[in-house]
Amino acid sequence: MRILFLFFLILSPLSESKLKIEITQGSETLPKIAIVPFQNEILSGRETISSLVEANMTLFGEFNSIKKTEMLSYPNSEENFFYRDWRLLEVDYVVIGRVDNTDLTNLDINYLVFDIGLKKIILKGDISGNLNELEQISKIISNRAYQSITGLDGVFNTKLAYILNPNKNSYKIYISDIDGSNEQLLFKSLSPLMSPSWSADRKKLAYVSFERGYPEIYIQDLLTGNRSSIDTLGMSNSAPVWSPDSKYIAFVMSMSGNPDIYLYNLRNKKISRLTRHYGIDTEPAWSPNSKKLLFTSNRSGSPQIYELIVSTGRIKRVTLDGDYNARARYFPNGKDIVLVHGNDGVFHIATKNLKSRFINSISKTSLDESPTISPNGNIIIYATKKKTQGFLAGLTLNGKSKFTLPVQEGSVREPAWSPLAN
Amino acid sequence: MTNFSIGFVSSIVIHTLLFLFLTIDLTLKSNKKENFSSVPIKFISLPEEIKTITSMPQKAIKKLEPTVQSLLEVNEILNKPELDIFAQENLNADITASNLSKENKEVQLRINLIQKRINSVWKKPPLINQDIQVEITINLAPSGEILSFKLLNSSKNKVFDDSALAAISNISFLPEVINLDRRYFEKNFRSFNLVFKSMGN
Numbered sequence: 170m171r172i173l174f175l176f177f178l179i180l181s182p183l184s185e186s187k188l189k190i191e192i193t194q195g196s197e198t199l200p201k202i203a204i205v206p207f208q209n210e211i212l213s214g215r216e217t218i219s220s221l222v223e224a225n226m227t228l229f230g231e232f233n234s235i236k237k238t239e240m241l242s243y244p245n246s247e248e249n250f251f252y253r254d255w256r257l258l259e260v261d262y263v264v265i266g267r268v269d270n271t272d273l274t275n276l277d278i279n280y281l282v283f284d285i286g287l288k289k290i291i292l293k294g295d296i297s298g299n300l301n302e303l304e305q306i307s308k309i310i311s312n313r314a315y316q317s318i319t320g321l322d323g324v325f326n327t328k329l330a331y332i333l334n335p336n337k338n339s340y341k342i343y344i345s346d347i348d349g350s351n352e353q354l355l356f357k358s359l360s361p362l363m364s365p366s367w368s369a370d371r372k373k374l375a376y377v378s379f380e381r382g383y384p385e386i387y388i389q390d391l392l393t394g395n396r397s398s399i400d401t402l403g404m405s406n407s408a409p410v411w412s413p414d415s416k417y418i419a420f421v422m423s424m425s426g427n428p429d430i431y432l433y434n435l436r437n438k439k440i441s442r443l444t445r446h447y448g449i450d451t452e453p454a455w456s457p458n459s460k461k462l463l464f465t466s467n468r469s470g471s472p473q474i475y476e477l478i479v480s481t482g483r484i485k486r487v488t489l490d491g492d493y494n495a496r497a498r499y500f501p502n503g504k505d506i507v508l509v510h511g512n513d514g515v516f517h518i519a520t521k522n523l524k525s526r527f528i529n530s531i532s533k534t535s536l537d538e539s540p541t542i543s544p545n546g547n548i549i550i551y552a553t554k555k556k557t558q559g560f561l562a563g564l565t566l567n568g569k570s571k572f573t574l575p576v577q578e579g580s581v582r583e584p585a586w587s588p589l590a591n
Numbered sequence: 592m593t594n595f596s597i598g599f600v601s602s603i604v605i606h607t608l609l610f611l612f613l614t615i616d617l618t619l620k621s622n623k624k625e626n627f628s629s630v631p632i633k634f635i636s637l638p639e640e641i642k643t644i645t646s647m648p649q650k651a652i653k654k655l656e657p658t659v660q661s662l663l664e665v666n667e668i669l670n671k672p673e674l675d676i677f678a679q680e681n682l683n684a685d686i687t688a689s690n691l692s693k694e695n696k697e698v699q700l701r702i703n704l705i706q707k708r709i710n711s712v713w714k715k716p717p718l719i720n721q722d723i724q725v726e727i728t729i730n731l732a733p734s735g736e737i738l739s740f741k742l743l744n745s746s747k748n749k750v751f752d753d754s755a756l757a758a759i760s761n762i763s764f765l766p767e768v769i770n771l772d773r774r775y776f777e778k779n780f781r782s783f784n785l786v787f788k789s790m791g792n
Contacts, residue, residue: 547717
C-alpha cells in the first residue's frame with residue numbers, strides 16, 4: 170500500500186489537470202469593520218473622530234461595524250495591535266489612530282488600517298487641521314480607509330442636490346452633505362423647479378425653473394448665489410446636464426413642440442442641435458470622457474436608450490429588451506450604464522454593459538424614481554415615497570444593502586450626486 | 592473405517608482452509624487498520640452534511656445502464672444460452688463502475704463542501720460588471736490543514752486578489768477531506784487550485 174501511495178505522489182504532479190474548484194458566490198454577510206477609539210480623541214465635547222469615521226463607513230450599508238464595548242482592546246499603535254484579538258471577533262478590517270498634538274488649532278492625527286485576513290497594514294496615514302475641521306478630517310480619513318479596503322474612491326465628502334416640494338406652491342433646491350447633514354437652501358420659488366445638475370468643479374448648479382411661466386435653464390453660482398438663464402430660441406427647455414470637461418451643457422429643447430437634444434457651449438454661448446427626429450428625444454447623460462451622450466427616445470415606438478457620439482452625430486440603439494427603458498446614466502468606467510428598466514408594468518433599477526445585450530435588474534422601483542450614481546459607481550440613490558412622505562433611498566450595486574437618508578419635511582425629488590472633490 | 596478416515600481427512604482439510612481463510616482475513620483487516628491509523632485525525636468534528644448526503648447523481652452508472660439494457664435486448668433477440676456469460680460480464684462491469692463512481696462521488700462531495708465553506712467566508716469586493724478571476728494553489732495535509740497557499744494567476748485587481756487570499760487565510764483548515772480515502776486525497780486534494788470568479792454562479 171505504501172508503494173501505491175508513493176506511486177500516486179510521483180504521479181500527481183505529472184497529471185495534466187489539477188483539480189480546480191470554482192468559487193463565485195461569496196458570502197452574504199457584509200465585511201465587518203472595527204473603528205477603535207483614537208488616543209486623545211476627546212476634544213472639548215466634540216463628537217469623536219472614531220465615531221464620525223464609523224458613521225461614514227456604515228452610512229451606505231457597505232460594512233457592519235462592531236461596538237466599542239465588544240472590542241477586546243483599544244490599540245493605538247502597531248506595537249500594541251494583535252491580529253488574533255480581531256480574528257476572534259471575526260472582524261475583517263480595523264482602523265486605529267491617535268491625536269498626537271492636542272493643541273486645538275493644530276491637531277496632528279495618525280491612523281492605520283489593518284486587513285485582519287491578510288494580517289497586514291493596508292494604509293498608514295496622517296492628517297492635520299484644527300478643531301473646527303474635525304468633521305471634514307473624519308471624512309478624509311474615511312475616504313482613504315474606504316479606498317484602501319475596496320479599491321474604489323471614497324465618496325464621504327461628496328454632496329447632494331435635490332428638490333423639495335413641501336406643498337403645492339412651494340419648490341426649493343437644497344444642497345447637503347451626502348449623509349443629509351448641513352442642508353443649505355439654494356433657491357426657492359412658487360413655480361416648479363426641476364433637474365439639478367452639478368458642474369464638474371462643484372461650484373455651479375444648472376436646473377430648470379418655471380418662474381417665468383415656461384421651463385428655462387438657469388445656472389447658479391454656489392459661492393455668490395448669482396444666477397442667470399441660458400438664452401435659447403425654443404420655448405421649452407429641460408434636462409440640463411453639465412459635461413464632465415465643463416465645456417458644454419447638453420439639454421432638451423422643443424422648437425416646434427418636438428423635443429430634441431441640443432448642446433450649449435459655455436464659452437461662446439452658442440447652441441447646436443444634436444438630434445433631428447420626429448420622436449421625443451430626452452434625458453441626456455454624458456459619458457465620463459465627455460465624448461458621448463446617452464438619451465431616451467421613443468423613435469422605435471417605446472422608450473429606449475440610445476447612445477450618440479457628439480463629434481459625428483452617429484446614433485446607436487443601446488437597449489433592445491423590455492418595453493420601457495429610460496433615465497440612463499453612465500458608470501464612471503464609461504462601459505456600463507444604470508437605467509430604469511420596465512417590462513409588463515414592472516419597473517426595476519437595472520445595470521447594463523454597453524457591449525452585451527443582457528440587462529441586470531438590481532432593485533424593484535416605481536416609474537417616477539430617478540436614480541443617481543455615486544461618483545465611485547458603487548451606490549445608487551433615488552427619491553421614493555412612503556404614503557405621502559418622500560425620502561431618499563439607496564442601494565449598493567451588489568444588492569446586499571439598502572438604506573434611507575434623512576431629509577427635511579415634504580416630498581423630496583430628483584437627487585443629483587455631486588462629482589468628487591478635487 | 593473408510594468412511595471414518597475420509598471424514599478425518601476432510602475435516603483436517605476444512606479446518607486448514609478455515610484457518611487460512613481467517614488468518615488472511617485478519618491480516619487484511621489489520622492492514623486496513625494500519626493504513627487508517629497513519630492518518631492523523633485531529634480534534635475537528637465533521638460537518639453534518641457528510642453524513643446526510645448519501646445519494647449523488649452518478650454519471651458512470653447512468654452511462655452503464657443503457658449498455659446493460661441493450662445487451663439484454665440483444666440476448667432476447669438471439670435467445671441464446673450465453674445469457675449467463677453476459678450477465679457475469681455485466682456484473683464485473685458494474686463493480687468497476689461502482690469503484691470509479693465511488694471516487695467521483697467521494698471527491699465531488701468534498702468539492703461541494705469546500706465550495707460552500709469558502710463561499711461563506713469570502714467577502715467579495717464591490718465590482719461593476721467586471722469579469723475577472725484569481726487562481727490560488729492550495730497545499731493540503733490529509734488532516735485538512737492548509738499547509739501553504741500561493742497566488743497562481745492574479746486578477747490584476749489587488750483588492751480582488753487580497754479578498755480571495757484573506758478568505759483562505761481566515762479558514763486555515765478544510766476538515767472536509769479528513770475521512771476521505773487516502774488515495775483519493777492524494778490524487779485530488781493534496782494540491783489543488785481555487786478559482787475565485789467575480790461573475791457567474
